[in-house]
Amino acid sequence: MLLIWAFYESKAIAYSQKIMEWKNWFNVLFTERNRLPTYSGIYAIADTNNCVWYLGQAINLRNRWTGKTHHRYPQLIRSNRKLSHKIYYKPVPIDSLDQQEKHYIKLNWRSHFWKKLCDLLTVRIPRWLLIVVIVNNQPR
16 A cells, blocks of 8 residues: 555656646746746746646736736735745747647646635645645546
């Protein structure tokens, strides 16, 4: 039984590292989003708990987040005081934006699902439970 748990735990760690690739991207604090570059790319908004709140693409990263026009701005600015959001971004050519965005959304859809569930239930799901769920529901 211990061997099976070790196998699942190692798969869970490998999978979580794969879906958390965005942590290696460039980043700026949400409050300093005017420092974003002007090139095209994929971005992830994440909090201090490494929970991804939003994944998207932009032809111009700075323009996408300048001002208060992004549809997620009100939600993020309210929760930023407590969760200190960062915008992680990766340069991507314009002609690859759709493909790359779909790729990263597919990798991270489970964390989006669990984030929404946590918000609805206003509880935090224990990390060990997330690992079990992620391991048991990996794409084949």
